[in-house]
Amino acid sequence: MYKDLEARLHDIFWNNEPDADESHLLEKFLLKYPGKALELGCGSGRLLLPLLQKGYNVEGVEISKDMLALLQREAQKMRLCPQVYLADISQHKTSTQYDAITIPAFTLQLFSRDAALSTLIKLRGMACEGAGLYITVFIPWPEILDALEPDAWHPDKETTLSDGTIARCKTRHQIDRTSQSLSRDQHYTISDNSNTILEEQYVHQDLEWYLLPELILMLNQSRWKFDGYDADFSLGNKDSDASLLTLYASAV
Template sequence: MYQSLEAELHDHFWNSEEDNTSELPLLQTFLKEHPGKTLEIGCGSGRLLLPLIAEGFDVEGMEFSQDMIQLLETSAKEQLLTPKVHHADALEIFDFEHKFHSFLIPAFTIQLFSRGQAHDLLKRLHDSAEKSASLYLTTFIPWAEITGELEEDEWHLDKEITLPNHSAARCETLHTIDRLNQTLHRRHRYSLTSSNGMDTRTHKSEQVIRYYGLPELTLLLEKSGWHLENVITDLDPGMLHPNAHLLTITASAEPS
């Protein structure tokens, strides 16, 4: 997951879509309300981790992809930051020097795990938590695929941008969906074409995404030892949108 060209283009595509919808404000608010040592699961290239560290938050990262870690290290060096990053599979037995006051699982990372794996991960985080620790978690619901707005088994242009060096980057996606089991299977084709059109690199990848409604997500948390505290939809703390695309929750390691 997130290797080669997929890793290289990840932040470029993500940032081109975010505009003012970044999770950073929510993460900043969460960490101010829950100070202490924090671990981000699936920190990737440091897109969220490094700005938080730059602001003085005590956040460590965990990432499995070596390609993403290399991007993180390059960005950190450019920003004169020295993040602590654990190169590990999040499903491995945790053996940290200390317990954590909070955990971050932003950017839909939890949905890359099977439901059983998600339970195991959340349980292991709970076991690595201080008694009063908190959890931040964001998921998304693929409404376009669920409703059939995007047709199954057909390639469509997902993202297309021009990079600062004038190279053209594209991502095409084909999907199938299992609505009964709430599982989305995506195939991606990445391409990067030089500014003169003479050189093209390509990469293919696949991912399986599990999507959750709020009742199931709440139950998953409870079975893992966490207790729901707050719900935010579409990164808007002021509203609860019934047809939201993004679902952010915070939870506590002990009952309120």
């Protein structure tokens, strides 16, 4: 998961997405729950490193060795010394109790439903009383509503890199609406100006999606109290059918 070319292009594509920045929500959340924080799925540090730079006390857990290598490289440039752990959260052991735990950027959806609930339960055990929990998920409406044809390749992302080559990602999917699961194949390429492929990688990804009532139920089952949500990374937006939902909860 998130290796090689996919890892290298992850932040480049993400930063080109319109209205995809949730850092302002994270900062507001961390101000409400000051102290030691943990980011689950910290990746290359796209969110974590700027928070450290601003003085927030955030540690990270990441399962991808390639993403953590990118994080350490960027941290060195920024003269930061982040505390990050290369681990599967289900195997990660720590005696640290956190004042805030964040699961941004749809990381929770990479777990199976059972594993997602187990993870929320484990994180509750790593949280101080009164600690806060932050989760961002997306609802794949284009796939759900068949705006994208299944089993067909669709252009997904494209950007020109600093050396003039072109990075692209194509995606095809299968969807199971009963189990609310989405399987995606992604084809990452780097091409020259004549469209000759210089580098490529195929990746398979399985995702779960959740509507708001199920998320609230999962929080209750794992002893987190649901405190509210924002939609589409917009403070005060309460459209529960939006594409992006950011949930807030507290340890009880």
